[in-house]
Amino acid sequence: MKDKGGKRKKVEFELQVMRKNVAGADIGSREHWICAPAVQGEGCEVERFGSTTAELYRMAQWMKARGVKSVAMESTSVYWISVFEVLDRQGFEVILVNARCLMSVPGRKTDVLDCQWIQKLHSCGLLKGSFRPADGVCALRALVRERATLISQQSDWIRRMQKAFDQMNIRLHHAVADISGTTGMAIVRAIVKGERDPKRLAEFRDARCKKSSEEIIAYLQGNWRDEHLFNLEQALKMYDFLGERMDAYDAAIMQALQRLEQPELQHSAPPALPTTSKMRTLMRRGQEPMREALYRLNGVDLLTIDAIGAETAETVLSEFGWNLSTFPTERHFVSYLRLSPKLAISGGKPLRGKRRQSTATRVGTALRTAASTLRHSKTALGAEYRRLARIKGPGVAVFAMARRLAVLIYRLLKHGQAYVDQGMKVYEERFQQRKLAACQNMAKSLGFGLVMLPQTAT
Numbered sequence: 202m203k204d205k206g207g208k209r210k211k212v213e214f215e216l217q218v219m220r221k222n223v224a225g226a227d228i229g230s231r232e233h234w235i236c237a238p239a240v241q242g243e244g245c246e247v248e249r250f251g252s253t254t255a256e257l258y259r260m261a262q263w264m265k266a267r268g269v270k271s272v273a274m275e276s277t278s279v280y281w282i283s284v285f286e287v288l289d290r291q292g293f294e295v296i297l298v299n300a301r302c303l304m305s306v307p308g309r310k311t312d313v314l315d316c317q318w319i320q321k322l323h324s325c326g327l328l329k330g331s332f333r334p335a336d337g338v339c340a341l342r343a344l345v346r347e348r349a350t351l352i353s354q355q356s357d358w359i360r361r362m363q364k365a366f367d368q369m370n371i372r373l374h375h376a377v378a379d380i381s382g383t384t385g386m387a388i389v390r391a392i393v394k395g396e397r398d399p400k401r402l403a404e405f406r407d408a409r410c411k412k413s414s415e416e417i418i419a420y421l422q423g424n425w426r427d428e429h430l431f432n433l434e435q436a437l438k439m440y441d442f443l444g445e446r447m448d449a450y451d452a453a454i455m456q457a458l459q460r461l462e463q464p465e466l467q468h469s470a471p472p473a474l475p476t477t478s479k480m481r482t483l484m485r486r487g488q489e490p491m492r493e494a495l496y497r498l499n500g501v502d503l504l505t506i507d508a509i510g511a512e513t514a515e516t517v518l519s520e521f522g523w524n525l526s527t528f529p530t531e532r533h534f535v536s537y538l539r540l541s542p543k544l545a546i547s548g549g550k551p552l553r554g555k556r557r558q559s560t561a562t563r564v565g566t567a568l569r570t571a572a573s574t575l576r577h578s579k580t581a582l583g584a585e586y587r588r589l590a591r592i593k594g595p596g597v598a599v600f601a602m603a604r605r606l607a608v609l610i611y612r613l614l615k616h617g618q619a620y621v622d623q624g625m626k627v628y629e630e631r632f633q634q635r636k637l638a639a640c641q642n643m644a645k646s647l648g649f650g651l652v653m654l655p656q657t658a659t
Contacts, residue, residue, distance in 0.1 A: 225320030226274035273323035296330035371423035471496035572602035
């Protein structure tokens with residue numbers, strides 16, 4: 202807008218206040234700043250608080266004296282967690298705001314404090330809280346996430362073992378499919394104890410190993426250098442140490458799950474899985490107690506869905522719990538997991554080459570990993586994966602099937618809609634019928650008709 206002199210005129214506007222009894226918090230590592238309505242009822246007051254626990258309770262009393270009902274805060278590193286928990290126990294409605302939400306709003310923050318800007322936006326109803334599960338689920342989530350870190354570190358030490366073998370020209374990763382498997386770890390431990398004869402090392406071959414003893418002997422001939430053997434021994438010790446810590450986390454996770462069990466489901470067992478092979482795999486890996494503990498949370502067994510294992514089900518329930526009422530529809534749930542198709546459109550035209558602003562979530566990553574196991578699955582989901590992989594490639598197929606698994610999980614947890622595998626043959630027959638109907642409609646639109654030829658024996 203320009204004035205009569207032709208100069209650009211600055212337009213000022215005021216946001217409409219919808220809630221008055223709200224506060225804004227600027228969280229830091231050493232101090233917290235709070236902006237709340239004044240005691241007299243006009244204007245706002247700003248107060249500085251320390252980061253100690255006593256200061257957090259003083260913060261809560263200070264806001265109660267000013268009639269604050271809701272508090273909005275920015276998710277700053279992990280410093281917001283203690284503030285969130287104290288204020289939540291004191292009865293406040295605490296809203297955790299994503300930093301992007303503070304930027305994509307009308308108006309402009311100039312030289313005001315961050316807490317004043319957050320309080321202003323919150324009073325105008327322009328902030329939306331992030332998802333945070335119940336307190337018991339948060340405790341379970343902290344344990345599961347930290348154990349996942351240990352699993353990643355353990356995998357790193359496996360790679361260091363493989364590096365030591367490569368430097369000695371011992372191709373153990375070619376002799377066995379997985380170094381951390383039964384045959385691989387037996388050979389590694391024997392080498393660390395001093396065994397060097399390839400024939401004796403090949404005797405540790407498991408009956409399920411695909412390579413023959415002669416092939417394993419050929420791969421286990423190399424240069425036994427002392428420095429690489431020392432590195433191998435230390436890597437094995439770190440691997441075993443992390444394994445002990447993971448066992449401790451497994452016990453703590455089981456205790457956390459028992460505290461979350463429903464009273465009426467404490468002594469109930471989940472129904473049998475539809476496939477015996479999946480049941481045998483769970484028993485062999487020792488994951489049946491975990492499956493039973495997850496079932497007693499709400500009486501729903503996520504493992505009845507094809508490709509969903511105990512690790513994936515544990516990740517989903519530890520991140521969201523069993524109450525998905527926060528997500529109104531399955532599309533909201535899929536979008537939160539970053540599994541929605543990218544539809545960047547401007548002016549009616551798709552924007553190509555524009556990357557997503559956010560990375561995948563933990564559950565989204567777990568579902569992608571689970572979807573990749575459908576490649577050889579003799580189920581309806583496996584047939585759908587292979588059809589998509591033929592048409593659009595394996596990357597798109599993994600993404601699409603991860604989205605399908607998320608939808609099935611949402612329907613099972615929120616609506617109790619059980620998953621029933623219709624079978625690979627039934628899926629392929631239905632797909633052929635859809636293809637035939639499409640061909641018939643195309644031929645009809647061109648003025649032709651289709652005639653079914655009799656099938657000849659081949």
